Amino acid sequence: MNYLKLPNTDLEVSQIALGCMRIADKTVDEVERLVQCALDLGVNFFDHADIYGGGRSERLFGEALARHPEWRERMVIQTKCAIVPGQRYDFSYDHIVDSVNQSLERLHTDHVEILLLHRPDALCDPQEVARAFDDLYEAGKVKYFGVSNHTPLQILLLEKYLKHKIVINQLQLSIVHSVIIDSGLNMNMTDAFAQDKDGGVLDWCRLNDVQIQAWSIVQASWADGTFLNNPKYGRLNETLERIAARYGVSKATIATAWILRHPARIQAIAGTTSCDHLKENIDACRIELTRQEWYDLYMAAEKPLP
Ligand SMILES: NC(=O)c1ccc[n+]([C@@H]2O[C@H](COP(=O)([O-])OP(=O)(O)OC[C@H]3O[C@@H](n4cnc5c(N)ncnc54)[C@H](OP(=O)(O)O)[C@@H]3O)[C@@H](O)[C@H]2O)c1
Structure with missing residues:
Protein backbone atom coordinates (compact mmCIF):
# COMPACT_ATOMS: atom_id res chain seq x y z
CA MET A 1 0.00 0.00 0.00
CA ASN A 2 1.15 3.53 -0.71
CA TYR A 3 0.31 6.33 1.69
CA LEU A 4 -0.24 10.00 0.84
CA LYS A 5 0.09 12.99 3.12
CA LEU A 6 -3.13 14.91 2.39
CA PRO A 7 -2.07 18.50 1.66
CA ASN A 8 -3.18 21.07 4.25
CA THR A 9 -4.17 18.38 6.78
CA ASP A 10 -2.44 16.23 9.39
CA LEU A 11 -3.79 13.09 7.70
CA GLU A 12 -1.76 10.31 6.13
CA VAL A 13 -4.08 8.22 3.97
CA SER A 14 -3.90 5.01 1.99
CA GLN A 15 -3.74 5.69 -1.76
CA ILE A 16 -6.43 3.03 -2.23
CA ALA A 17 -9.52 3.92 -0.21
CA LEU A 18 -12.62 1.81 0.25
CA GLY A 19 -15.76 3.36 -1.25
CA CYS A 20 -18.81 2.21 0.66
CA MET A 21 -21.60 3.03 -1.82
CA ARG A 22 -22.21 -0.61 -2.77
CA ILE A 23 -22.25 -2.17 0.72
CA ALA A 24 -25.89 -1.10 1.17
CA ASP A 25 -27.31 -4.50 0.25
CA LYS A 26 -24.85 -6.51 2.36
CA THR A 27 -25.38 -7.89 5.84
CA VAL A 28 -23.58 -6.38 8.78
CA ASP A 29 -21.47 -9.57 9.05
CA GLU A 30 -20.39 -9.15 5.41
CA VAL A 31 -19.57 -5.48 5.97
CA GLU A 32 -17.60 -6.37 9.10
CA ARG A 33 -15.51 -8.89 7.08
CA LEU A 34 -14.93 -6.42 4.23
CA VAL A 35 -13.82 -3.61 6.53
CA GLN A 36 -11.57 -5.96 8.53
CA HIS A 48 -19.33 7.41 2.44
CA ALA A 49 -22.29 9.62 1.57
CA ASP A 50 -25.56 10.25 3.32
CA MET A 75 -9.72 5.09 10.24
CA VAL A 76 -10.13 8.27 8.26
CA ILE A 77 -13.86 8.53 7.58
CA GLN A 78 -15.16 10.82 4.86
CA THR A 79 -18.81 11.41 4.13
CA LYS A 80 -20.76 13.63 1.76
CA CYS A 81 -23.98 15.59 1.80
CA ALA A 82 -26.15 17.83 -0.36
CA ILE A 83 -27.70 15.45 -2.88
CA VAL A 84 -31.37 15.07 -1.99
CA PRO A 85 -32.86 12.22 -4.01
CA GLY A 86 -36.01 13.29 -5.81
CA GLN A 87 -35.37 16.97 -5.06
CA ARG A 88 -31.78 17.54 -6.26
CA TYR A 89 -29.11 19.61 -4.49
CA ASP A 90 -29.19 21.47 -1.18
CA PHE A 91 -26.30 23.53 0.18
CA SER A 92 -28.48 25.25 2.79
CA TYR A 93 -27.22 25.59 6.37
CA ASP A 94 -30.00 23.41 7.77
CA HIS A 95 -29.53 20.63 5.25
CA ILE A 96 -25.75 20.43 5.66
CA VAL A 97 -25.88 20.44 9.48
CA ASP A 98 -28.81 18.01 9.70
CA SER A 99 -27.22 15.65 7.19
CA VAL A 100 -23.94 15.52 9.14
CA ASN A 101 -25.77 14.92 12.43
CA GLN A 102 -27.66 12.01 10.88
CA SER A 103 -24.51 10.57 9.28
CA LEU A 104 -22.68 10.67 12.63
CA GLU A 105 -25.54 8.85 14.29
CA ARG A 106 -25.62 6.14 11.61
CA LEU A 107 -21.82 5.79 11.58
CA HIS A 108 -21.63 5.46 15.38
CA THR A 109 -18.97 8.13 15.62
CA ASP A 110 -18.86 11.63 17.10
CA HIS A 111 -16.91 13.12 14.18
CA VAL A 112 -15.83 12.52 10.62
CA GLU A 113 -12.39 13.54 9.43
CA ILE A 114 -13.70 14.93 6.11
CA LEU A 115 -17.02 16.23 4.79
CA LEU A 116 -17.56 16.72 1.04
CA LEU A 117 -20.27 18.64 -0.78
CA HIS A 118 -21.39 15.91 -3.17
CA ARG A 119 -22.38 17.86 -6.31
CA PRO A 120 -22.67 21.56 -7.08
CA ASP A 121 -25.89 23.32 -6.07
CA ALA A 122 -26.78 26.11 -8.52
CA LEU A 123 -28.45 27.91 -5.60
CA CYS A 124 -25.31 27.73 -3.45
CA ASP A 125 -24.84 30.73 -1.17
CA PRO A 126 -21.19 30.39 -0.12
CA GLN A 127 -21.70 32.49 3.01
CA GLU A 128 -24.37 30.07 4.19
CA VAL A 129 -22.09 27.10 3.48
CA ALA A 130 -19.33 28.85 5.43
CA ARG A 131 -21.61 29.24 8.44
CA ALA A 132 -22.50 25.54 8.35
CA PHE A 133 -18.85 24.49 8.02
CA ASP A 134 -17.77 26.81 10.85
CA ASP A 135 -20.42 25.43 13.21
CA LEU A 136 -19.62 21.80 12.34
CA TYR A 137 -15.91 22.47 12.86
CA GLU A 138 -16.45 24.32 16.15
CA ALA A 139 -18.64 21.47 17.41
CA GLY A 140 -15.80 19.02 16.64
CA LYS A 141 -18.00 17.11 14.21
CA VAL A 142 -15.92 17.65 11.05
CA LYS A 143 -12.14 18.22 10.86
CA TYR A 144 -11.66 19.05 7.17
CA PHE A 145 -13.86 20.04 4.25
CA GLY A 146 -13.84 19.24 0.55
CA VAL A 147 -16.02 18.91 -2.51
CA SER A 148 -16.87 16.43 -5.21
CA ASN A 149 -17.49 17.10 -8.91
CA HIS A 150 -16.66 20.82 -8.58
CA THR A 151 -14.95 23.19 -11.02
CA PRO A 152 -12.04 25.41 -9.93
CA LEU A 157 -16.20 30.98 -4.81
CA LEU A 158 -16.66 28.80 -1.72
CA GLU A 159 -13.17 29.59 -0.44
CA LYS A 160 -13.82 33.33 -0.71
CA TYR A 161 -15.99 32.92 2.39
CA LEU A 162 -14.68 29.78 4.10
CA LYS A 163 -12.23 29.85 7.00
CA HIS A 164 -11.33 26.32 6.01
CA LYS A 165 -9.42 25.35 2.89
CA ILE A 166 -11.07 22.89 0.51
CA VAL A 167 -8.73 19.90 0.76
CA ILE A 168 -10.37 17.35 -1.58
CA ASN A 169 -12.06 17.31 -4.97
CA GLN A 170 -13.54 13.86 -5.74
CA LEU A 171 -13.94 13.36 -9.50
CA GLN A 172 -14.93 10.55 -11.84
CA LEU A 173 -11.83 9.05 -13.45
CA SER A 174 -11.05 5.76 -15.16
CA ILE A 175 -9.41 4.71 -18.44
CA VAL A 176 -12.88 4.87 -19.98
CA HIS A 177 -14.09 8.08 -18.30
CA SER A 178 -11.11 10.45 -18.47
CA VAL A 179 -12.77 13.82 -19.09
CA ILE A 180 -10.37 15.59 -16.67
CA ILE A 181 -7.42 14.41 -18.80
CA ASP A 182 -8.86 14.52 -22.34
CA SER A 183 -9.04 18.25 -22.99
CA GLY A 184 -5.46 18.91 -21.87
CA LEU A 185 -4.18 16.18 -24.18
CA ASN A 186 -6.28 17.36 -27.13
CA MET A 187 -5.67 21.06 -26.59
CA ASN A 188 -6.28 23.26 -29.65
CA MET A 189 -7.91 20.48 -31.67
CA THR A 190 -11.37 20.72 -33.21
CA ASP A 191 -12.88 17.46 -31.93
CA ALA A 192 -15.10 17.11 -28.85
CA PHE A 193 -12.28 15.69 -26.72
CA ALA A 194 -10.58 19.10 -26.85
CA GLN A 195 -13.50 20.79 -25.10
CA ASP A 196 -12.60 21.99 -21.61
CA LYS A 197 -15.67 20.84 -19.70
CA ASP A 198 -14.36 21.35 -16.18
CA GLY A 199 -12.25 24.53 -16.12
CA GLY A 200 -8.94 22.66 -16.22
CA VAL A 201 -9.76 21.06 -12.88
CA LEU A 202 -6.91 18.54 -12.93
CA ASP A 203 -4.12 21.10 -13.34
CA TRP A 204 -5.87 23.60 -11.07
CA CYS A 205 -6.13 21.10 -8.21
CA ARG A 206 -2.46 20.20 -8.64
CA LEU A 207 -1.46 23.86 -8.65
CA ASN A 208 -3.50 24.55 -5.52
CA ASP A 209 -2.75 21.41 -3.50
CA VAL A 210 -6.31 20.12 -3.59
CA GLN A 211 -6.13 16.32 -3.36
CA ILE A 212 -7.90 14.60 -6.24
CA GLN A 213 -9.83 11.42 -5.49
CA ALA A 214 -10.98 9.20 -8.36
CA TRP A 215 -14.41 7.55 -8.24
CA SER A 216 -15.61 4.66 -10.44
CA ILE A 217 -12.12 3.44 -11.30
CA VAL A 218 -13.33 0.33 -13.19
CA GLN A 219 -16.96 1.28 -13.77
CA ALA A 220 -17.83 2.42 -17.32
CA SER A 221 -21.28 3.81 -16.55
CA TYR A 233 -14.74 -2.51 -24.49
CA GLY A 234 -13.05 -5.30 -26.46
CA ARG A 235 -9.91 -3.47 -27.54
CA LEU A 236 -9.37 -2.08 -24.04
CA ASN A 237 -9.75 -5.55 -22.50
CA GLU A 238 -7.24 -7.04 -24.97
CA THR A 239 -4.73 -4.33 -24.07
CA LEU A 240 -5.37 -4.74 -20.34
CA GLU A 241 -4.91 -8.50 -20.74
CA ARG A 242 -1.62 -8.12 -22.58
CA ILE A 243 -0.16 -5.70 -20.02
CA ALA A 244 -1.55 -7.69 -17.09
CA ALA A 245 0.19 -10.84 -18.40
CA ARG A 246 3.47 -8.92 -18.60
CA TYR A 247 3.28 -8.05 -14.87
CA GLY A 248 1.59 -11.30 -13.78
CA VAL A 249 -1.43 -9.47 -12.31
CA SER A 250 -5.12 -9.03 -13.12
CA LYS A 251 -6.72 -6.57 -15.53
CA ALA A 252 -8.27 -4.73 -12.57
CA THR A 253 -4.78 -4.20 -11.14
CA ILE A 254 -3.62 -2.63 -14.41
CA ALA A 255 -6.75 -0.45 -14.65
CA THR A 256 -6.02 0.84 -11.13
CA ALA A 257 -2.31 1.25 -11.92
CA TRP A 258 -3.34 3.49 -14.85
CA ILE A 259 -4.81 5.96 -12.34
CA LEU A 260 -1.93 5.72 -9.87
CA ARG A 261 0.60 6.31 -12.69
CA HIS A 262 -0.60 9.90 -13.06
CA PRO A 263 1.86 12.18 -11.27
CA ALA A 264 -0.99 14.06 -9.53
CA ARG A 265 -0.77 11.28 -6.89
CA ILE A 266 -4.49 10.63 -7.17
CA GLN A 267 -6.23 8.71 -4.39
CA ALA A 268 -8.34 5.90 -5.87
CA ILE A 269 -11.69 5.14 -4.23
CA ALA A 270 -12.24 1.42 -4.83
CA GLY A 271 -15.92 0.54 -4.89
CA THR A 272 -15.59 -3.22 -4.65
CA THR A 273 -17.45 -5.26 -2.04
CA SER A 274 -15.06 -8.20 -2.44
CA CYS A 275 -11.88 -8.65 -0.46
CA ASP A 276 -10.20 -10.46 -3.39
CA HIS A 277 -11.04 -7.62 -5.76
CA LEU A 278 -9.77 -5.07 -3.24
CA LYS A 279 -6.44 -6.94 -3.11
CA GLU A 280 -6.26 -6.66 -6.92
CA ASN A 281 -6.86 -2.90 -6.72
CA ILE A 282 -4.17 -2.57 -4.02
CA ASP A 283 -1.66 -4.63 -6.04
CA ALA A 284 -1.54 -1.61 -8.36
CA CYS A 285 0.65 0.14 -5.79
CA ARG A 286 3.51 -2.22 -6.77
CA ILE A 287 3.30 -1.38 -10.48
CA GLU A 288 4.53 1.63 -12.38
CA LEU A 289 3.26 1.51 -15.93
CA THR A 290 5.60 2.75 -18.64
CA ARG A 291 4.55 5.83 -20.61
CA GLN A 292 3.90 3.58 -23.62
CA GLU A 293 1.65 1.26 -21.59
CA TRP A 294 -0.28 4.23 -20.16
CA TYR A 295 -0.89 5.74 -23.61
CA ASP A 296 -1.67 2.33 -25.16
CA LEU A 297 -4.46 1.93 -22.59
CA TYR A 298 -5.73 5.46 -23.21
CA MET A 299 -5.96 4.82 -26.94
CA ALA A 300 -7.44 1.34 -26.47
CA ALA A 301 -10.40 3.09 -24.84
CA GLU A 302 -11.00 4.70 -28.27
CA LYS A 303 -9.68 8.15 -27.32
CA PRO A 304 -8.08 10.31 -30.02
CA LEU A 305 -4.62 11.82 -29.69
CA PRO A 306 -3.36 14.62 -31.92
N1 LIG B 1 -18.52 11.57 -5.73
C1 LIG B 1 -19.38 10.96 -6.52
O1 LIG B 1 -20.19 11.59 -7.22
C2 LIG B 1 -19.37 9.45 -6.53
C3 LIG B 1 -20.18 8.74 -7.44
C4 LIG B 1 -20.13 7.35 -7.43
C5 LIG B 1 -19.29 6.69 -6.53
N2 LIG B 1 -18.54 7.41 -5.64
C6 LIG B 1 -17.63 6.75 -4.66
O2 LIG B 1 -16.70 5.97 -5.38
C7 LIG B 1 -16.74 4.62 -4.94
C8 LIG B 1 -16.41 3.72 -6.06
O3 LIG B 1 -17.40 3.81 -7.10
P1 LIG B 1 -17.83 2.54 -7.92
O4 LIG B 1 -18.34 1.52 -7.01
O5 LIG B 1 -18.65 2.99 -9.06
O6 LIG B 1 -16.39 2.09 -8.47
P2 LIG B 1 -15.56 0.87 -8.93
O7 LIG B 1 -14.42 0.66 -8.01
O8 LIG B 1 -15.25 1.21 -10.35
O9 LIG B 1 -16.48 -0.45 -8.84
C9 LIG B 1 -17.51 -0.69 -9.75
C10 LIG B 1 -17.85 -2.14 -9.87
O10 LIG B 1 -16.72 -2.85 -10.36
C11 LIG B 1 -16.56 -4.07 -9.67
N3 LIG B 1 -15.11 -4.23 -9.35
C12 LIG B 1 -14.36 -3.41 -8.58
N4 LIG B 1 -13.09 -3.87 -8.47
C13 LIG B 1 -13.06 -5.01 -9.21
C14 LIG B 1 -12.06 -5.97 -9.49
N5 LIG B 1 -10.84 -5.86 -8.94
N6 LIG B 1 -12.37 -7.02 -10.29
C15 LIG B 1 -13.61 -7.15 -10.80
N7 LIG B 1 -14.63 -6.28 -10.55
C16 LIG B 1 -14.34 -5.23 -9.77
C17 LIG B 1 -17.32 -3.96 -8.38
O11 LIG B 1 -18.03 -5.18 -8.11
P3 LIG B 1 -17.56 -6.17 -6.91
O12 LIG B 1 -18.18 -5.66 -5.67
O13 LIG B 1 -18.12 -7.48 -7.33
O14 LIG B 1 -16.06 -6.18 -6.86
C18 LIG B 1 -18.23 -2.78 -8.55
O15 LIG B 1 -19.58 -3.18 -8.65
C19 LIG B 1 -18.13 4.45 -4.33
O16 LIG B 1 -18.19 3.41 -3.39
C20 LIG B 1 -18.32 5.80 -3.68
O17 LIG B 1 -17.64 5.80 -2.44
C21 LIG B 1 -18.56 8.77 -5.65
Missing part, protein backbone atom coordinates in the same frame (compact mmCIF):
# COMPACT_ATOMS: atom_id res chain seq x y z
CA CYS A 37 -10.05 -7.16 5.26
CA ALA A 38 -9.51 -3.57 4.11
CA LEU A 39 -7.80 -2.63 7.39
CA ASP A 40 -5.62 -5.75 7.24
CA LEU A 41 -4.54 -4.76 3.71
CA GLY A 42 -3.53 -1.30 4.92
CA VAL A 43 -6.60 0.68 3.85
CA ASN A 44 -7.25 3.44 6.39
CA PHE A 45 -9.65 5.62 4.34
CA PHE A 46 -13.39 4.97 4.00
CA ASP A 47 -15.62 7.00 1.70
CA ILE A 51 -27.45 8.95 0.26
CA TYR A 52 -25.68 5.61 -0.30
CA GLY A 53 -28.44 3.05 0.00
CA GLY A 54 -30.65 5.80 1.47
CA GLY A 55 -28.39 5.85 4.57
CA ARG A 56 -28.07 2.07 4.76
CA SER A 57 -24.36 2.02 3.81
CA GLU A 58 -23.46 4.33 6.70
CA ARG A 59 -25.75 2.42 9.05
CA LEU A 60 -24.21 -0.99 8.26
CA PHE A 61 -20.70 0.43 8.50
CA GLY A 62 -21.62 2.04 11.84
CA GLU A 63 -22.97 -1.25 13.17
CA ALA A 64 -19.74 -3.01 12.21
CA LEU A 65 -17.75 -0.20 13.82
CA ALA A 66 -19.80 -0.49 17.00
CA ARG A 67 -18.65 -4.12 17.23
CA HIS A 68 -15.02 -2.92 16.87
CA PRO A 69 -14.53 0.44 18.57
CA GLU A 70 -10.76 -0.21 18.34
CA TRP A 71 -11.00 0.32 14.55
CA ARG A 72 -11.91 3.98 14.83
CA GLU A 73 -8.46 5.38 15.61
CA ARG A 74 -7.09 3.59 12.53
CA LEU A 153 -14.25 28.52 -9.95
CA GLN A 154 -16.88 26.84 -7.78
CA ILE A 155 -14.14 25.98 -5.28
CA LEU A 156 -12.74 29.53 -5.36
CA TRP A 222 -24.46 2.93 -14.68
CA ALA A 223 -25.86 1.41 -17.87
CA ASP A 224 -22.77 -0.62 -18.89
CA GLY A 225 -21.43 -1.62 -15.46
CA THR A 226 -17.71 -2.28 -15.25
CA PHE A 227 -15.60 -2.19 -18.41
CA LEU A 228 -13.65 -5.25 -17.18
CA ASN A 229 -14.53 -8.27 -19.37
CA ASN A 230 -17.24 -6.16 -21.02
CA PRO A 231 -17.52 -6.97 -24.77
CA LYS A 232 -18.36 -3.32 -25.47
